[in-house]
Amino acid sequence: MQTDNFIPCFSIDCVVFGFHNNELRVLLLKLKNLDKWMLPGGFVSYDKDVDEEAIKVLRERTGLDDIFLRQFHLFGKKDRISKSHAQEMVDKKVISEDLKKWFDQRFLSLGYYALVEYSKVKKPEPDPVSEAIEWCPFSELPDLVIDHVDIVQKAHQRLKKELNFQPIGLNLLPDEFTMSELQALYETILNKQLDRRNFRRKMLAFDILKNTGKKRTGNAHKSPILYSFDQEKYQQLLQADHLF
Amino acid sequence: MQTDNFIPCFSIDCVVFGFHNNELRVLLLKLKNLDKWMLPGGFVSYDKDVDEEAIKVLRERTGLDDIFLRQFHLFGKKDRISKSHAQEMVDKKVISEDLKKWFDQRFLSLGYYALVEYSKVKKPEPDPVSEAIEWCPFSELPDLVIDHVDIVQKAHQRLKKELNFQPIGLNLLPDEFTMSELQALYETILNKQLDRRNFRRKMLAFDILKNTGKKRTGNAHKSPILYSFDQEKYQQLLQADHLF
DNA sequence: TATTATTGTGTCGTATTGACACATTGTAAA
């Protein structure tokens, strides 16, 4: 890693949300030789936009390019990284000795959250630092380094909040999905049961769903309608500030 | 300025909103020897939290301590500062020669916005860099350095958005105010006319206003009731995420 | 063919919201 081209004391961490088996999941890296996990992240080159670098991290980790990605908070507490952290990374050979100085800095970390379609993410390649990359259930996160738990929690809070004003799902669901699947997504993110019939009414009122005319068969019981998002109207709704 | 204790490449900019004469205003610094203005801001010491430093900036500029202050965006475009900016500052003797190196860096700037009560801000002291500090009308901003216009605009956008979910006014209005004044504040921020009677109903429904029993006299026409905020209920409303 | 769980659809009462009208009041003009 060529650290001298990076802006010092500054890092990016991405909370990548996916949805699978009615479960909200977060993309996490398992550190080598250590029973800890971390968020995919990186540093910012002097000659790159910060947002650009975040997109790059996502592309490298998910293979996806056109991703829903938002900054949500700068984590800037002075003691967010314990003094022993870099030393431990060196001791356990997670990073090489010559990188210790770089990792021993104080870091401000800009948190991004991303919404991606679980199935479209190519099985990501581990990198020199991590031995594995996995979708971990949001509800039972493993042990995370530094303040990454806080970052994930704050990302989730923000996502919950945004959910009220923005349609969400386009980036988390496959191209075609049932109303129940969409509802399950909302229920999972909000961690709250919603009334099936009222939910349907509300979603249809948004006028962002297209009935594909198809149905999902094979699932036993009545075959549900498959919907897709009307991209154009979806984007319009994202723009609009239909409030007050 | 002792720059070697600062985190490099990183700055803070604060958009301080005030409300006066039915007008939204922003606190701006006039640069010495240059017909440009800038946002009050600063740098972050290695041994301070970022948020702490933002609070410090506000305290120094407004004399206020317990301020409504929120991070809202990190401005991280690689070319946000023109290459000639630092040189110009030196040439015009805004900063001394030895600071040129510091100001010649690439900077990421974390934007904060603050809501303060216009009248409570002590007439702020200019500093070595600025020759004046003024409340400028948001609607007719002067020429600002770097991307500070963007920062102000984005802060305003965020404020507008937050206005829909959070009561605002406690920090922008004097302790006692009329319903019309509160409405004028909302109309100014939202840049939109609101129905007087519906606005009143909505505000009273929030149950955060206390009728002080007093009236404002002398203003010609019927004397309006003076309200104050019920701090406790106000804070409760700020916490609650009464959505979906 | 009957069962069953899931899905599509609708109703009903209530709360919220937008549009609008009228009576009240305090100062300034007559």
Next chain:
DNA sequence: TTTACAATGTGTCAATACGACACAATAATA
């Protein structure tokens, strides 16, 4: 002293949105 005026306090009405709830349709399974 009276009157005019303009802003304020209060209320109505219809349209809409929302929460709680019931029933019919359907497709695999038994």
